[in-house]
Amino acid sequence: MMCAEFERGAYMPNSSGEQVSTYTASDFDLPTYQNLPVVTDDVVFSNPSFMSNEIEQMNSNLNGRLNLTDDPNLSSIILNDGMVLSTNNNLVTSSKDEFVNIEPMARDRCNTWPMRRPAEMNQTLPMSQDKIDEEISSSNSSLQKDDGSLDEYMPQHRVRRQSLYSQGSPESEIDDPACKKSNSRRNAWGNMSYADLITQAILSSPEKRLTLSQVYEWMVQNVPYFRDKGDSNSSAGWKALVPCPSHGLSVQDAPSSSYQSMTSISSSMCTGSLSHGLPSVASLDPWVSTSESQLFPYGYPHPQPSTSGSMLQIHDLVPPLRKKRIRRRNPDSIPQKKPNPWGEDSYSDLIAKALESAPGGRMKLNEIYQWFSDNVPYFKERSSQEHAAGWKNSIRHNLSLHSRFMRIQNEGAGKSSWWVINPDAKPGRNPRRRSATMETTTKTILDKKRRGVRKRMDMVNESSLSSLNESAQSQRDFLDRDEGLGASDYEPFRSRTQSNVSMPGQRMTPPMEGFEDYKFPPWSGQQISQPASGATINDLLDRTDQIRLDTEEFRQMRASGQLVHPVKTEQKNEPPSNQQPFYQELCVVRGPDNLQNPLLCNQFSMSASSAPKPASMQCASNASFYPYGVHNSQNRLWNSTNPVNSMALNSNGLPIDLENVNTFESSNLDYDMEAVLRHELNSANGLSFDL
DNA sequence: ACACTTGTTTTTCGTT
DNA sequence: AACGAAAAACAAGTGT
Numbered sequence: 001m002m003c004a005e006f007e008r009g010a011y012m013p014n015s016s017g018e019q020v021s022t023y024t025a026s027d028f029d030l031p032t033y034q035n036l037p038v039v040t041d042d043v044v045f046s047n048p049s050f051m052s053n054e055i056e057q058m059n060s061n062l063n064g065r066l067n068l069t070d071d072p073n074l075s076s077i078i079l080n081d082g083m084v085l086s087t088n089n090n091l092v093t094s095s096k097d098e099f100v101n102i103e104p105m106a107r108d109r110c111n112t113w114p115m116r117r118p119a120e121m122n123q124t125l126p127m128s129q130d131k132i133d134e135e136i137s138s139s140n141s142s143l144q145k146d147d148g149s150l151d152e153y154m155p156q157h158r159v160r161r162q163s164l165y166s167q168g169s170p171e172s173e174i175d176d177p178a179c180k181k182s183n184s185r186r187n188a189w190g191n192m193s194y195a196d197l198i199t200q201a202i203l204s205s206p207e208k209r210l211t212l213s214q215v216y217e218w219m220v221q222n223v224p225y226f227r228d229k230g231d232s233n234s235s236a237g238w239k240a241l242v243p244c245p246s247h248g249l250s251v252q253d254a255p256s257s258s259y260q261s262m263t264s265i266s267s268s269m270c271t272g273s274l275s276h277g278l279p280s281v282a283s284l285d286p287w288v289s290t291s292e293s294q295l296f297p298y299g300y301p302h303p304q305p306s307t308s309g310s311m312l313q314i315h316d317l318v319p320p321l322r323k324k325r326i327r328r329r330n331p332d333s334i335p336q337k338k339p340n341p342w343g344e345d346s347y348s349d350l351i352a353k354a355l356e357s358a359p360g361g362r363m364k365l366n367e368i369y370q371w372f373s374d375n376v377p378y379f380k381e382r383s384s385q386e387h388a389a390g391w392k393n394s395i396r397h398n399l400s401l402h403s404r405f406m407r408i409q410n411e412g413a414g415k416s417s418w419w420v421i422n423p424d425a426k427p428g429r430n431p432r433r434r435s436a437t438m439e440t441t442t443k444t445i446l447d448k449k450r451r452g453v454r455k456r457m458d459m460v461n462e463s464s465l466s467s468l469n470e471s472a473q474s475q476r477d478f479l480d481r482d483e484g485l486g487a488s489d490y491e492p493f494r495s496r497t498q499s500n501v502s503m504p505g506q507r508m509t510p511p512m513e514g515f516e517d518y519k520f521p522p523w524s525g526q527q528i529s530q531p532a533s534g535a536t537i538n539d540l541l542d543r544t545d546q547i548r549l550d551t552e553e554f555r556q557m558r559a560s561g562q563l564v565h566p567v568k569t570e571q572k573n574e575p576p577s578n579q580q581p582f583y584q585e586l587c588v589v590r591g592p593d594n595l596q597n598p599l600l601c602n603q604f605s606m607s608a609s610s611a612p613k614p615a616s617m618q619c620a621s622n623a624s625f626y627p628y629g630v631h632n633s634q635n636r637l638w639n640s641t642n643p644v645n646s647m648a649l650n651s652n653g654l655p656i657d658l659e660n661v662n663t664f665e666s667s668n669l670d671y672d673m674e675a676v677l678r679h680e681l682n683s684a685n686g687l688s689f690d691l
Numbered sequence: 692a693c694a695c696t697t698g699t700t701t702t703t704c705g706t707t
Numbered sequence: 708a709a710c711g712a713a714a715a716a717c718a719a720g721t722g723t
Contacts, residue, residue, distance in 0.1 A: 339706085339711085346711060365697065394712065400699050407698085416697060432710080 342378030347391075347398040350376065351405060355421050362408065362418040368395055401432055 340346070345353070354371035355363055363371065369392055373383040382388055399405045399419055406422040 348711085390713065393714070396696095396698060397700085397713085398711090 340378075342376050347394050348402050348404055351395060351398055351419075352421055355405070355419060362420045364410070364416045364418060365396065365399070366416065368399075368419065403431055 350372060351368060354368050355361055372379040379391055404422055404425040406420050408418040408420060410417050
């Protein structure tokens with residue numbers, strides 16, 4: 001019988017047929033392996049390689065008596081209940097039929113939940129009490145017929161199972177009720193439904209009632225599958241499923257647990273301490289009516305003998321009022337929430353703190369990693385290569401995602417970039433560089449911008465541009481046509497190739513020659529009037545969130561047929577050559593006499609450098625003005641010796657980044673506006689014509 | 692060639 | 708809707 005403390009086990013005979021050894025459960029270092037079979041059973045779904053690690057660790061706890069590495073023929077461990085722990089194929093199975101064909105399931109891309117709910121779940125949930133009983137009965141019978149035969153559970157069954165999920169003819173098997181019933185489990189933790197588990201949780205409490213948080217904790221403590229999913233994120237999925245009637249947990253679905261019980265739980269605010277008042281495993285009431293092996297065939301805690309418990313009856317539970325959940329917050333109380341396992345700070349908050357603490361306010365990626373490990377215990381405990389991959393990935397993700405952070409190219413060969421806090425970032429939240437999902441957000445953004453642009457266009461045309469009505473109408477026509485275009489026509493998100501940091505085949509931004517020792521001022525808390533750091537032109541250029549069309553300029557431009565200053569300019573005078581540029585000064589290199597999109601700048605410099613340069617256009621960039629990399633000889637960008645290249649202007653004075661690159665000759669307002677629109681749709685933030 | 696690091700982007704799910 | 712976490716795909720560069 002499988003239970004928390006499996007009494008005895010035996011090593012599987014090796015290939016020579018000799019019995020290697022025997023052991024007792026006391027050899028295991030409890031409680032880590034108290035529920036080993038179940039734990040590893042879970043692992044089968046999520047990470048097959050973990051099985052070997054578990055066993056290796058277990059072996060370590062056995063003082064090396066289980067020498068897996070030196071005995072490749074040692075294929076399995078048999079527990080006395082028939083559970084088989086296979087070490088050579090990472091398969092964990094048991095004598096029970098339902099274990100036979102468990103197979104690691106392929107996960108869809110970005111599927112963060114470890115296993116897709118089996119298709120049959122939709123049919124089995126809601127599950128009636130009859131079905132629960134049937135399941136329990138079936139489970140029990142399968143247990144009883146355990147004969148300990150190993151061959152039955154070894155790889156040949158896996159092959160058979162594979163056909164179920166692979167290219168074979170799954171329909172025949174899937175449609176076979178017998179096949180389903182005998183060969184699969186409903187859930188990763190077993191055949192018990194959420195309703196069943198909740199029922200047992202409630203029954204386990206002395207008062208036959210639990211708060212939702214107590215149910216959560218019970219699940220974590222008593223169902224090994226959830227044991228490592230108790231943190232806020234890992235538990236999000238199953239916690240959402242637990243109390244929700246819409247997931248098939250309803251009165252008629254699971255009378256023993258009952259919708260009432262669950263809504264009762266749901267109505268209880270999760271404000272209490274998780275551990276407060278929760279019955280411990282040791283104090284759990286027994287499962288009346290069924291044995292623990294029936295309810296927890298995979299190693300659930302062994303309940304103590306019943307003394308006073310009785311099966312919870314549906315009528316024992318008082319149906320709660322279904323009212324809207326109200327979050328009450330005591331303004332005087334200090335928030336105790338800990339949204340993440342490491343504390344209240346988000347990744348971006350921690351990154352910001354790291355950067356703020358760094359000398360010069362800059363850090364390389366690996367330094368940020370190190371800061372996390374050094375300063376946050378949670379990450380320190382997970383600083384091994386194996387365990388750090390996830391949060392390091394998240395750090396990189398956050399650095400790239402948030403406009404709060406800014407990357408400055410480190411020009412040393414092979415050196416990673418400097419990361420600094422974007423001085424443009426406002427206190428508090430800042431917009432993401434990109435939206436969450438293309439599908440869900442793109443259309444909304446496009447629609448908003450189009451509406452706004454159209455409105456502004458109408459205003460322009462009605463107020464002062466009567467001579468350009470025809471062109472404006474063209475713009476409206478363009479916009480109307482645009483309605484039918486897909487997102488790809490505008491690419492409001494930075495494509496990889498348009499990124500300012502990762503251009504294919506060229507990760508180099510302008511070098512910082514001569515400025516390696518420049519002292520980066522701390523960014524935190526500074527206003528944008530602070531002196532610029534070593535931000536490179538490309539970094540600065542990409543801040544397209546300041547675009548604003550000056551009304552008078554814009555009108556003049558339009559009146560003259562040239563959209564000379566479509567970008568916000570603050571008409572700064574060129575600073576003294578020996579003065580550190582101010583950040584805003586660097587920002588305005590995107591103005592009419594500079595580029596906004598470094599990629600396009602690059603394009604221009606390489607493919608359109610022959611474009612005539614208006615004599616009136618003065619290059620604001622020179623080595624003294626942009627000491628942090630404006631003189632990129634490699635890319636020939638911002639080369640002070642070649643002002644033509646530094647002029648991101650088409651023949652009509654239109655900034656190239658606002659122009660479709662192949663329309664240099666055009667001075668048509670239609671093109672101008674189209675370019676503006678396109679640019680805006682490519683920019684991260686909203687369009688502001690300020691008309 | 693391969694492993695690893697760095698960086699970008701997308702997706703999913705849960706929370707606010 | 709925006710945000711955050713987690714996971715993942717992918718690309719490019721570097722080191723061995």
